[in-house]
Amino acid sequence: MTDKNGGLASCSFSDSRKSAEESTIRSLPSSLRHDLIRSSSESEAIEVLHRIYAGRDVSRRPSIALTAPSKFLRRVYKTTMRIPKGKVTTYGKLAELAGSKRAPRAVGNAMARNPLPLLVPCHRVILSTLQIGNYGSERNGGSRTKRELLAREGVQFEGEKISQSSVWNPS
Numbered sequence: 311m312t313d314k315n316g317g318l319a320s321c322s323f324s325d326s327r328k329s330a331e332e333s334t335i336r337s338l339p340s341s342l343r344h345d346l347i348r349s350s351s352e353s354e355a356i357e358v359l360h361r362i363y364a365g366r367d368v369s370r371r372p373s374i375a376l377t378a379p380s381k382f383l384r385r386v387y388k389t390t391m392r393i394p395k396g397k398v399t400t401y402g403k404l405a406e407l408a409g410s411k412r413a414p415r416a417v418g419n420a421m422a423r424n425p426l427p428l429l430v431p432c433h434r435v436i437l438s439t440l441q442i443g444n445y446g447s448e449r450n451g452g453s454r455t456k457r458e459l460l461a462r463e464g465v466q467f468e469g470e471k472i473s474q475s476s477v478w479n480p481s
Contacts, residue, residue: 317375318355320425362428365462367395374429378420385409386420393434396464397478400438407480414438433459434478440471 355372362368378384389408393399399407401414401421410416421432427446433456437443445456457467466473 317373318426318429320377321355321359321427321429359428363459363462365459365464371429374426376430377425382408382410382413382416383420383423386417387424387426387430390421390424390430390432390435392480393431393478395431396476398434398436398460398465398472398476399478400440401435401443402438403478404435418443428459434463434465436472440474440477442470442472 358368358370358372376384376387378387385408386404389404392407393404401417405411405413405417408417417435421435422444424430424432427433433445435443442453442456442460445451445453445459451458460472460476461467465476
């Protein structure tokens with residue numbers, strides 16, 4: 311779904327388009343739902359999302375509208391977008407990078423409410439134990455889907471944990 315300026319405001323993926331649309335709309339704050347429209351750029355965005363889901367590179371990302379209701383959430387989502395493909399970071403490190411060092415749980419809640427999965431790559435945020443943790447709902451594949459997304463992007467695993475070589479350490 312796009313906002314009135316053409317920026318992608320929310321997206322979801324599911325086994326069916328109707329289910330994905332319903333999930334997308336539910337993920338937004340009610341105050342923003344009336345501003346959503348369907349646009350021709352949605353089909354381009356859908357193609358990009360399919361490419362990301364498959365682990366392929368994308369040369370151009372759709373315009374997005376970070377409609378998060380707080381500055382904290384916008385900072386967390388913008389920082390999440392910096393995590394490179396093939397790398398992961400922990401909720402704690404992401405909190406630190408977003409300027410809220412003592413808020414890893416709040417970062418976890420932000421990831422759970424992410425209105426733009428894949429574009430704001432919340433699947434790249436993991437537990438401090440280097441285990442992958444939760445992802446979306448079990449109806450959408452949950453942690454199994456998260457592991458598949460990370461593997462498609464080239465993240466290395468050592469059993470049930472992420473290899474230290476795949477952890478993002480920005481300077």
